[in-house]
Amino acid sequence: YVSRQGQNPGVGQVLEEFSELISGINKFEFKDTGARIKGFEGMQWLSYYKISQHYASALRYMFEVQKVPRVVVLEDDMEVSLDFFRYFQALVPVYETDATVFCVSAWNDNGMEKVVRDPILLQRTDVFPGLGWMINSRIYKELIDKWPLAFWDDWMRDKEQPRGRSSIIPEVNRVYTFGDRGNSVDKAFYESFLKPIRLNTAPIDLMTMDLSYIRMPQYADFVAGQIRQAETVPINSLVPSSNIAMQSKPQVVVYSGNQHSFREIAMKIGIQHDFKNGDPRASFGHINIARFGGRLTFIIDSKSYEDIQRGGNEWPYYWAGVSADKLIKPQPSSI
Numbered sequence: 001y002v003s004r005q006g007q008n009p010g011v012g013q014v015l016e017e018f019s020e021l022i023s024g025i026n027k028f029e030f031k032d033t034g035a036r037i038k039g040f041e042g043m044q045w046l047s048y049y050k051i052s053q054h055y056a057s058a059l060r061y062m063f064e065v066q067k068v069p070r071v072v073v074l075e076d077d078m079e080v081s082l083d084f085f086r087y088f089q090a091l092v093p094v095y096e097t098d099a100t101v102f103c104v105s106a107w108n109d110n111g112m113e114k115v116v117r118d119p120i121l122l123q124r125t126d127v128f129p130g131l132g133w134m135i136n137s138r139i140y141k142e143l144i145d146k147w148p149l150a151f152w153d154d155w156m157r158d159k160e161q162p163r164g165r166s167s168i169i170p171e172v173n174r175v176y177t178f179g180d181r182g183n184s185v186d187k188a189f190y191e192s193f194l195k196p197i198r199l200n201t202a203p204i205d206l207m208t209m210d211l212s213y214i215r216m217p218q219y220a221d222f223v224a225g226q227i228r229q230a231e232t233v234p235i236n237s238l239v240p241s242s243n244i245a246m247q248s249k250p251q252v253v254v255y256s257g258n259q260h261s262f263r264e265i266a267m268k269i270g271i272q273h274d275f276k277n278g279d280p281r282a283s284f285g286h287i288n289i290a291r292f293g294g295r296l297t298f299i300i301d302s303k304s305y306e307d308i309q310r311g312g313n314e315w316p317y318y319w320a321g322v323s324a325d326k327l328i329k330p331q332p333s334s335i
Helices: 007-016 044-063 084-097 138-146 154-156 186-193 219-229 257-270 302-309
Strands: 001-005 025-028 070-073 079-082 101-105 122-125 131-135 166-170 173-178 251-255 287-292 297-301
Touching: 001 007, 025 044, 044 070, 044 131, 044 138, 044 154, 070 084, 079 122, 084 101, 122 186, 131 138, 219 287, 219 297, 219 302, 251 257, 251 302, 257 287, 257 297, 297 302
Parallel strands: 001 025, 101 166, 251 297
Antiparallel strands: 070 131, 079 173, 101 131, 122 166, 287 297
16 A cells, blocks of 8 residues: 655556556645644744644554554655565554554664664663654554654654554664755764664564563563673773673663763664663663674663662553553453
């Protein structure tokens, strides 16, 4: 399926060329009602309003017209891996039976070549990743009636949307973006964090593998177990090692809970160092996972670290940002 805005002849030519592969086309036209978000009234923000309304239109078309149970959303400047579709297919059973999954994405914000290694491993993140992602009808019904006028992706990261749920992502990306310019991307950001992304080329079939570890609370237990066994390393001792034996031992770097402390470590390792709505990008429970010099490295907020070390299980929800009655935690029926 394709969602198209406008009558660009180049787009029309491509659609005609691949017409036999297209099951349906959603024709979207932006209607400017004049409604604006306070502080973003100027014409320089208009494209964000167009994009948000186009996403809403496309989702309505798929769920309400085509009546599909779930949708994989892919923008037109993305390249996909050979196992892209099998990746999503393998995760459908988890998504449909684990109420703590907000969405499934093929994109890891920290999927740069030098900090990833294992194309089989999956992770979770509290920060909505987008860029090649699957949403099911259950989540769609929650969101569509309150869909934002603009900045839809940041709105998806607002705490009121996931309510403690997290998104499943791969360690090694199943999508790659070649869009080096856009509304939210400048050349410098693209060169630093998007161009170096590693796209999986290995013939991985997750359909044949046990993915139970990515469910909750199993995933939290899986991560906490690795952290308890890892070596704690101060930032000034954080150096890449060529020692194979050393690389096989995970390490933990603890930061003091403030953004400056995290950014110092993130910049040294080479992962993204910005925050989205109070959470480090790609983090789960304020834990980021990367390979530093080939060594599995956990960058963790001191509050989460202390809870894990004392055997606690509240650390994944410290940062949910909603009241307990709104928080979505694992239920026995979903495990």
